Amino acid sequence: MDTNFVTGAILVASHHPIVKEDQAIALVKQGDIQAFTWLMSRYKHMVYTVVHRVLRNALDAEEATQDTFVKVFEKMVDYQGGSKFSTWLFSIAYRTAISHLRKRRPEATDLEDLSTRIPASEENDLAIATDRTKALTKALGELPVEDATVVSLYYLEELSVEEIVTITGIGASNVKVKLYRSRKRLLELLKDQLKDELWTLTLD
Numbered sequence: 001m002d003t004n005f006v007t008g009a010i011l012v013a014s015h016h017p018i019v020k021e022d023q024a025i026a027l028v029k030q031g032d033i034q035a036f037t038w039l040m041s042r043y044k045h046m047v048y049t050v051v052h053r054v055l056r057n058a059l060d061a062e063e064a065t066q067d068t069f070v071k072v073f074e075k076m077v078d079y080q081g082g083s084k085f086s087t088w089l090f091s092i093a094y095r096t097a098i099s100h101l102r103k104r105r106p107e108a109t110d111l112e113d114l115s116t117r118i119p120a121s122e123e124n125d126l127a128i129a130t131d132r133t134k135a136l137t138k139a140l141g142e143l144p145v146e147d148a149t150v151v152s153l154y155y156l157e158e159l160s161v162e163e164i165v166t167i168t169g170i171g172a173s174n175v176k177v178k179l180y181r182s183r184k185r186l187l188e189l190l191k192d193q194l195k196d197e198l199w200t201l202t203l204d
Helices: 003-011 020-030 032-056 057-079 083-103 133-138 145-156 161-168 173-195
Strands: none
Touching: 003 161, 020 032, 020 057, 032 057, 032 083, 032 145, 057 083, 057 173, 083 145, 083 161, 145 161, 145 173, 161 173
């Protein structure tokens, strides 16, 4: 399987009669390509969000998204259901994005020196999002890459601290510190963007 297959499969709407995720996973393990296409359609946007939060470049994020699904297809037989499928998938996406980041030229791999500007294509990526989500996404671009990834997974994807630990490999205490530290900064940024709205970012 190669990236050309993934590119084509993502763009094709699947008409496979699948109604449950576990059914699709079982079929993929048997080599069912249509079932895999169904899973890709279900998770493509969320995977793209994870890798884009790390790479902050639309073209790189598209490539990393494709690479993620290639790896998922190859490793599907190893998935035994010990964690939620989305958590397992996002962990592959995160590691793939980090790998892509490290392959960039040396001056671009310093996380603190990465550009914080959101690419112009971001408007297209967020066309179906609410104004609040757009504002939050833009504000996340002002945070360090690792912090932005943790916050994005927690607030946008609504994952638990435990799931974020599994995905990123960051300790639970550090995840919580990053969430608390980033929340204050996000609120400051959001006040300028949404002056008439009251934002509340809470950590349970």
